[in-house]
Amino acid sequence: MSSVLKITLILSLLLSAGSHAADTAPRKTLAPFASEQALSSYLQQLQARQEALQKERQKLQRATAQSMSAAPAPPAPILARAAPAPSAEAAESVTNVQTAGVDEGGIVKLHGKHLVMLRRGKLFTVQVGGNALQPVSSLDAFAPGSDPSGSWYDEMLIDGDTLVVIGYSYSRGGTEIGLFDINADGKLAYRATYHLRSNDYYSSRNYASRLVGSKLVFYSPLSLNLRRGDPFGGFPALRRWRPDAVPSDFKRIAPATRIYRTDEEPEPGFGLTLHTVTVCDLAQRDMRCEATAVMGPQGRVFYVSGESVFVWTTRRGSDSGVFRIPLDGSAPSALKVAGAPVDQFSFLESADGHLNVLLRAEGQGDAMWDGTRGRGDMALLRVPLTSFSDGRDSAPASSYKALPGGGYGLQNRYVGAYLLYGNPGNGGRRQADQAWPRQPLYAVRWADARSVQALSLPHGVERIEALGNDAVVIGAQGKDLHFSSIRLGAQAAIATRYIRADAAQGESRSHGFFYKPHTASDGVIGLPILGADERPGSSRPAASVLYLRNSGLTLTELGALAARHGPAPDDGCRASCVDWYGNARPLFLQGRVFALLGYEVVEGVLKEGQIREVRRISYAPIASAVR
16 A cells, blocks of 8 residues: 555545544454463564575675675665654643643643643742742652652642653653642642663654553553564563662563553564553552553554544654554554554544544654654544554555645644645745745544635645634744734634734744633633743843734734843752743733743733733742752
8 A cells, every 4th residue: 555645535424414423443452462472482583584584685795895896796685674621620631632631741830729730850839829920839840769860750640639740861761750748738748759671762752751641651662672692672662760679670560461462563673662551540649551552663653632642653664553442441443544543642532433634645653853854745644443453454545535745744623514634834044036935734624525715825734733613824924923823614714813023933843832711702812922032042032922813813912021131040959950941921810811921921911902910920939949
C-alpha cells in the first residue's frame, strides 16, 4: 500500500442518519506471547537474524575496500529507510485539552481555591479563592535527598488531593513520577517518587501524560537492545525511589502475556520498539501500575481518547500500522495503514464509532521536533473501529480520501464537523514589489469528505483553535499577528480578522491558548504574544497575554496583561532550568481574568470594554532560601 496516498481514492461511506455505533469492539485482537519462554525464544531469533545481517554487511564492506584500487566501487545496496457538556469542574479547567474528559499534563493546574504551578524544578501554590491573590507554598518537584541534575520536570496533573509531577531523568534513565499531597489550604507535602523505564518522551507538540478519571496514563517508547546480555532489562518496569536505589529494584509491569506483536517481521537493520501504554491507579496512595506493549518500528504518533490509546507506527516509506490499546487492559488490536499523521491533533475518535486521521505520505512521528517534518501527498483516513483486527488486515483504499495541500510545519485540528489544516508558509515574507503572499486554509467535513474548501488567508496558519462550534486561525503576516475567525456552517467561511501590529505568538504549544465561552456565540480569547522588542535576542524577552472578545465571530481587542520588565530573579534553579513547555498562560477563574507570566501572576478586570491590571504578585523563590 505504499502508493495508496498517490492515487485517486474513492469516497468514504456516508454516515447513516443519526448513527452512533453501539459496539466498537474489534473483530479480532492481537495475540500475546504465551509465556516468558516464548518471548525469550522470539527475541533470540531476532538477535540471530541481526547478527547474520551484520556479518553480511561486514563482508560486503571488506569486499568493497579490497576492490577500491582496482575498479570503481559498485553501487551500494538499496536499503529501506525509516520514514522520515462539561461539568462545573471541567468548566473551571485551566488546560486547553484536545479531548473532553481527558486531561493533559501541563505547567499550571487548579486545586480548589489555589493555582498550582510547576516551574524550573519546583512546585508553587497561589491562593486565588475568596478574591485573594497570595503565594502560599513551594516545594522541590523531586524527592528529598535526590540529585535532580540531569532531570527535567515537565508536566503536572491533579487527581483529588494527589498532585503528580512527570519528568524525565537522563541520569536515572526513565520517566520520573513524583507524588505529592495538596490540602485545602494549598500546602504541599512530598509522598513518593517512582521511576518508569522508558526512552525520552519529549515532543514539541504532544504531552507525555493524560488523566482519565483516576487513571494516570503514559505512552512510553522503549527501544529494544537485543545485544545486551539481558534483553528483558529494557522491558517496561517500575520501581519506587529510595536513596540507595539500584537497577534490580525495577519490577516488570508488562509480563509476556501483556506483550503483543503483529504478523509483520521487524525490518532488518532497523530498530524495534516496544510501544508501551502504562496505566496507574491514583485512587490508592501506593501507586499501582500495569503496562501493555506492542512491538513495532520506531516512528510514532500517539493519541488518547476516553477509552483507548492509538499509536501510529511507521516503517518503510508510507507503510504503517496503527494500534488501538484499550485503557482497561484488554487486548490491543491493529490495522495496516499507509502514510503518517502530523501529530496527535491529526486524530479524532468520533462518536459514530470511527477513527479519522489526517495523513501525509511520509513522516517520522512526533518525537522531539519531528512533527514538523512530514511531507508528500495528503489524505484523510476514516475507518470504523470495528475494522481493527489482529493486525493482518489493511484499511481498504475506499477508507482514504485524497486531499490537497501540505508543506512544512503543518497545523491541523478537528472543530465540530470540520477538519481544518494549513501551514505557516514563509512567514509572510515578500519582495519589496510583491503583494503579501496568501496562504490556504483547507476545510473538509470529515464524516463524508465530499469536497474540500480552500479559504484564502493573507497570513500563515500557525495555530487553529475552536471557538465553540466555530474556529479561529492565528498566524503571521510579516511583522504582524493575525487572528481570522472562521464560521463553520453548511460551508466554511472567513468571518472577520483582527490584526495585532508588531507582534508574534509567545507560545506555540496548544496549552498557551484558552477560550472562555460566555454564551454559544460570545466569549474571551487569551494568547501569549511577544512585541517587537520582546522577541528572542531582544533586550526585553518577556511575554504579555493578549485578550480578545469574540462576539458573533467579530474579534475586538480588550487589552493585554504584561510581564514586569527587568532582570530575571535569581531563583537558585537546580533542575529543569529551561521552559521547554513555555511559561505564559491566560487563566479564567470564577469570573476573574489572570495571566501567568513566568514567576508573576497578574490579575486584570474587564471595565468599559478594556482589560486593566488590578494587581500582581511574584511567587519566585528567593535564591538564598533555596540554597
